[in-house]
Amino acid sequence: MNILDEFDTIAAPATPIGAGGVGVIRISGDKAFEIIEKIFSNPKFEPRRFNRGWIIDNEEKVDEVIVLPFFAPNSYTGENVIEIQCHGGVNVVKNILNLVLKQGARMAERGEFTKRAFLNKRMDLSQAESVADIIHAKTSDFAKVSMKNLSGVLKERINDIKNDIFEVLSKITAGIDFPEDVKEPEYEYLITNFEKILSDIDDVLKGADTSNIFRQGASVAIIGKPNVGKSSLFNALLNLNRAIVTDIAGTTRDVLRETLDLGIPVTLVDTAGIRENEDVSRVEQIGIEFSKQSLDEADLVLFVYDASQGLSGDDKEVLKLLENKKHIVIANKADLVSERNAGAQYISALTGEGIAELKRDLTSKVCDIEPETLDFVTNTRQQECLKKAKASIEQALLASRLYELQDLISIDVKSALLALDELTGELVTDDILDNIFEHFCIGK
Numbered sequence: 260m261n262i263l264d265e266f267d268t269i270a271a272p273a274t275p276i277g278a279g280g281v282g283v284i285r286i287s288g289d290k291a292f293e294i295i296e297k298i299f300s301n302p303k304f305e306p307r308r309f310n311r312g313w314i315i316d317n318e319e320k321v322d323e324v325i326v327l328p329f330f331a332p333n334s335y336t337g338e339n340v341i342e343i344q345c346h347g348g349v350n351v352v353k354n355i356l357n358l359v360l361k362q363g364a365r366m367a368e369r370g371e372f373t374k375r376a377f378l379n380k381r382m383d384l385s386q387a388e389s390v391a392d393i394i395h396a397k398t399s400d401f402a403k404v405s406m407k408n409l410s411g412v413l414k415e416r417i418n419d420i421k422n423d424i425f426e427v428l429s430k431i432t433a434g435i436d437f438p439e440d441v442k443e444p445e446y447e448y449l450i451t452n453f454e455k456i457l458s459d460i461d462d463v464l465k466g467a468d469t470s471n472i473f474r475q476g477a478s479v480a481i482i483g484k485p486n487v488g489k490s491s492l493f494n495a496l497l498n499l500n501r502a503i504v505t506d507i508a509g510t511t512r513d514v515l516r517e518t519l520d521l522g523i524p525v526t527l528v529d530t531a532g533i534r535e536n537e538d539v540s541r542v543e544q545i546g547i548e549f550s551k552q553s554l555d556e557a558d559l560v561l562f563v564y565d566a567s568q569g570l571s572g573d574d575k576e577v578l579k580l581l582e583n584k585k586h587i588v589i590a591n592k593a594d595l596v597s598e599r600n601a602g603a604q605y606i607s608a609l610t611g612e613g614i615a616e617l618k619r620d621l622t623s624k625v626c627d628i629e630p631e632t633l634d635f636v637t638n639t640r641q642q643e644c645l646k647k648a649k650a651s652i653e654q655a656l657l658a659s660r661l662y663e664l665q666d667l668i669s670i671d672v673k674s675a676l677l678a679l680d681e682l683t684g685e686l687v688t689d690d691i692l693d694n695i696f697e698h699f700c701i702g703k
């Protein structure tokens with residue numbers, strides 16, 4: 260049976276429901292044309308031409324629309340697709356969608372259009388996953404790099420590795436299957452190839468931390484004693500006046516959070532001063548507790564002290580807390596001093612000195628690769644597949660170094676190939692697919 264026959268016709272709004280200039284309703288499946296013909300005043304379609312006309316319900320005009328026809332297989336899903344561009348009001352979109360559903364379409368599930376695109380081989384799984392990344396990207400850098408995934412950059416890298424593995428596997432298999440005609444490959448050949456494959460896999464895995472941070476964001480906490488300039492630094496990094504800045508110690512009582520776009524999304528947390536002091540008021544004490552919690556949750560800590568005062572005993576205590584935590588030591592109020600001690604980054608939250616450098620350092624501390632240099636991103640599912648493939652090739656490499664039987668080596672090589680097939684989607688279970696497409700929105 261043709262895979263297309265298994266699918267009924269689905270429909271959903273492709274634009275967010277709300278007031279807007281244009282709303283788009285998408286229909287995909289065998290009956291897409293049949294359905295639109297029943298409710299549209301101008302239904303003679305030709306490929307690559309849009310039609311203007313009215314959506315009609317029982318001879319009553321519902322909305323003036325533009326309809327774009329896509330003939331299978333030249334559409335997003337690979338099926339017949341109709342896109343109706345109507346006016347963008349909530350009720351207009353609802354009315355037209357209801358009409359479409361009444362004519363026999365079913366409401367699409369989350370990600371179902373993209374799932375069909377994958378099942379109909381319009382894209383591989385890494386490309387399908389990038390669609391969700393593009394839609395949900397928290398920074399413009401992430402949207403750009405996800406676009407590269409959609410255009411197939413990751414897919415090509417993985418396919419190159421798969422081809423290399425496949426070539427080695429073919430040579431081993433030929434040697435095993437036709438021992439009289441084909442010599443089994445030299446162990447030296449196997450070792451060289453496995454080493455190359457491993458380094459290529461490592462290369463793809465290199466941006467993994469940065470990829471994950473692109474999705475999850477990095478939490479960066481600013482800590483230090485009262486009055487050293489934490490709130491001023493928070494504002495300087497964000498270019499705003501969100502935190503209250505005063506010269507009375509202990510004014511920042513709440514924990515403030517703001518998102519900063521440094522290519523990766525950074526949640527900046529301004530905390531109350533850490534100070535073990537009997538006199539602090541109850542409210543401030545709560546703020547202090549918050550600080551310690553933010554500290555635990557942070558991916559990176561910016562520890563601030565006052566350069567004009569130098570490092571105090573308290574500061575040194577706090578620095579001890581940070582020994583096992585990624586951190587940057589910041590000497591603020593650099594405008595007040597001329598001397599510079601090694602080990603601290605001098606800035607002035609007041610004049611802006613050193614802020615741009617600090618932003619760069621901050622990114623490189625939390626990322627394994629500069630976000631803007633990434634050619635593709637990977638997600639945790641893909642990283643797991645790559646790690647599985649890597650472990651199998653490592654086994655194969657070890658076995659080759661020990662001159663083990665080549666049919667044993669071939670088992671590991673095959674499982675590496677299967678792990679990469681899982682990545683690109685050649686070998687994938689319904690559960691995995693459901694899990695992936697569940698995170699999409701309706702209409703995608």
Ligand code: GDP
Binds near residue numbers: 484488
């Ligand atoms: P926090 O309690 O650590 O959040 O400190 P604030 O940001 O509220 O700043 C305390 C005081 O230090 C305010 O009077 C700020 O204007 C001042 N201040 C902050 N940063 C600098 C700086 O870089 N240079 C100078 N000269 N003063 C600063």
